[in-house]
Amino acid sequence: MTTSIAAADIAVHGRVQGVGYRDYTQRRAALLGLAGYVMNTSDGRVLVRVEGPRPVIEELVRALETGPRLSRVKNVSVRWLPAADGLAGFDIRYAGSAP
Numbered sequence: 001m002t003t004s005i006a007a008a009d010i011a012v013h014g015r016v017q018g019v020g021y022r023d024y025t026q027r028r029a030a031l032l033g034l035a036g037y038v039m040n041t042s043d044g045r046v047l048v049r050v051e052g053p054r055p056v057i058e059e060l061v062r063a064l065e066t067g068p069r070l071s072r073v074k075n076v077s078v079r080w081l082p083a084a085d086g087l088a089g090f091d092i093r094y095a096g097s098a099p
Contacts, residue, residue: 006054014074024068035087
């Protein structure tokens with residue numbers, strides 16, 4: 001059975017900047033075999049763009065709801081997108097480097 005590729009924008013709210021959250025996200029996503037990137041936003045959120053099988057993305061979302069030990073996640077929102085299947089690897093991006 002072939003699993004189709006899904007895509008999502010995931011926004012994480014709370015104390016999630018400066019506590020290793022992007023590194024945690026990158027390691028989890030890579031371990032799960034997902035493609036995409038994670039970055040801080042100017043308003044204090046962490047934004048994740050991810051592509052892969054939807055059940056695997058949902059597994060990442062569950063991990064992001066907890067985050068690393070020093071983070072305090074208040075809310076995780078997911079916006080499902082049409083899959084472009086154009087991302088490779090999983091990177092940490094910085095302001096000005098996202099499309």
